[in-house]
Amino acid sequence: MSNLQTERTTVRRLPKRGLYDRETVHAIIDEALICHVGFVVDGNPVVIPTIHTRVDDTLYFHGSAASRMLRSLRNGIEACVTVTLLDGLVLARSAFHHSMNYRSAMVFGTAREATDADEKLRVLEALVEHVAKGRSRDARGPNEKELRQTLVLALPIEEGSAKVRTGGPVDDDEDYDLPVWAGVLPLKLVPQSPVPDEKMRPGIAIPRYVDEYRR
Amino acid sequence: MSNLQTERTTVRRLPKRGLYDRETVHAIIDEALICHVGFVVDGNPVVIPTIHTRVDDTLYFHGSAASRMLRSLRNGIEACVTVTLLDGLVLARSAFHHSMNYRSAMVFGTAREATDADEKLRVLEALVEHVAKGRSRDARGPNEKELRQTLVLALPIEEGSAKVRTGGPVDDDEDYDLPVWAGVLPLKLVPQSPVPDEKMRPGIAIPRYVDEYRR
Numbered sequence: 166m167s168n169l170q171t172e173r174t175t176v177r178r179l180p181k182r183g184l185y186d187r188e189t190v191h192a193i194i195d196e197a198l199i200c201h202v203g204f205v206v207d208g209n210p211v212v213i214p215t216i217h218t219r220v221d222d223t224l225y226f227h228g229s230a231a232s233r234m235l236r237s238l239r240n241g242i243e244a245c246v247t248v249t250l251l252d253g254l255v256l257a258r259s260a261f262h263h264s265m266n267y268r269s270a271m272v273f274g275t276a277r278e279a280t281d282a283d284e285k286l287r288v289l290e291a292l293v294e295h296v297a298k299g300r301s302r303d304a305r306g307p308n309e310k311e312l313r314q315t316l317v318l319a320l321p322i323e324e325g326s327a328k329v330r331t332g333g334p335v336d337d338d339e340d341y342d343l344p345v346w347a348g349v350l351p352l353k354l355v356p357q358s359p360v361p362d363e364k365m366r367p368g369i370a371i372p373r374y375v376d377e378y379r380r
Numbered sequence: 381m382s383n384l385q386t387e388r389t390t391v392r393r394l395p396k397r398g399l400y401d402r403e404t405v406h407a408i409i410d411e412a413l414i415c416h417v418g419f420v421v422d423g424n425p426v427v428i429p430t431i432h433t434r435v436d437d438t439l440y441f442h443g444s445a446a447s448r449m450l451r452s453l454r455n456g457i458e459a460c461v462t463v464t465l466l467d468g469l470v471l472a473r474s475a476f477h478h479s480m481n482y483r484s485a486m487v488f489g490t491a492r493e494a495t496d497a498d499e500k501l502r503v504l505e506a507l508v509e510h511v512a513k514g515r516s517r518d519a520r521g522p523n524e525k526e527l528r529q530t531l532v533l534a535l536p537i538e539e540g541s542a543k544v545r546t547g548g549p550v551d552d553d554e555d556y557d558l559p560v561w562a563g564v565l566p567l568k569l570v571p572q573s574p575v576p577d578e579k580m581r582p583g584i585a586i587p588r589y590v591d592e593y594r595r
Binding site for chain 2: 233244246253257259290311355357359360362366375
């Protein structure tokens with residue numbers, strides 16, 4: 166299994182932060198709830214946030230059959246999908262060396278439309294599972310009309326990279342004596358108390374995948 | 381003060397989620413720690429995550445003078461900058477109506493390089509303040525060499541949109557009887573315990589903007 170490095174995915178700035186193995190890229194894609202899809206319309210860039218999921222070596226995203234983004238991409242134009250996880254603020258002694266800890270992944274390629282009904286159903290289930298593992302057993306699955314209204318796009322994960330920063334601040338030698346607090350403030354996306362729908366039938370317990378949600 | 385709506389920034393999918401007033405777009409930009417910058421290289425889209433800040437009606441981002449992204453953009457090519465805040469998972473009774481609560485903002489335009497030393501200094505301070513309000517009083521400011529090494533780009537916030545979803549799930553009428561838990565799981569980016577740098581001088585207290593950090 167080759168890695169994902171190509172000429173255009175090679176990280177030039179701070180190359181030691183660049184990683185090209187599939188395991189690292191997949192793990193970042195799987196943890197992130199959303200991605201940012203970039204594509205070109207009339208020569209100009211457009212970047213749209215959307216939910217995604219991964220099945221093996223394919224990144225999937227979906228939307229209404231009326232979506233401009235999905236209709237553009239299905240014609241086979243190039244996409245760049247970027248996923249970013251923010252892990253913390255890095256406060257250095259100098260403004261210049263301030264940074265963030267993060268894990269990001271970038272995938273380049275041409276998306277195809279998934280038209281096969283079985284593939285579509287599998288992907289829609291995977292999308293629900295990506296957001297909340299276990300949810301697809303409870304929610305009503307898509308019917309034929311909903312399947313028709315949903316466009317599913319598949320982007321092969323064959324060309325890409327990850328970029329990762331971890332650890333504390335790195336200051337210039339002469340700044341370590343400054344009387345300035347330095348360190349990392351870790352950040353985490355944390356679920357808050359669930360808000361049940363007012364119209365819910367009485368007596369339905371909160372499922373475990375909601376009550377104990379974590380990514 | 382006109383709003384930011386143009387032909388290409390008009391939200392087509394679920395148009396009632398589209399907002400075009402500056403206050404809404406500014407507030408989303410200000411709360412987000414990072415943005416995703418889209419631009420076109422050799423006809424292909426590239427999407428890169430980066431820290432940003434806003435000063436009045438200008439969105440700024442910065443990086444090394446060696447950065448490919450910044451060198452591309454400084455030549456005056458079109459950019460699309462998208463900022464996304466995730467507010468919660470929306471679990472409907474049907475897989476089809478699953479959604480997320482979010483606030484996103486998108487700005488289109490042509491970036492210029494900020495070359496004026498005063499503007500650059502102001503922006504670099506604003507970038508530190510954007511990440512942690514109060515920090516620029518403590519951190520050592522940029523020296524001449526650091527200023528030279530830093531490229532600052534300015535994107536006018538004149539053309540853009542916001543898209544916002546709030547509230548609970550909306551199911552099809554016939555699904556409300558299903559015995560399925562439905563509701564919202566709110567999500568929040570929460571600071572964890574600060575990790576002081578091992579090399580810090582003894583006796584430096586944790587500043588309030590770290591200890592009581594919030595966005």
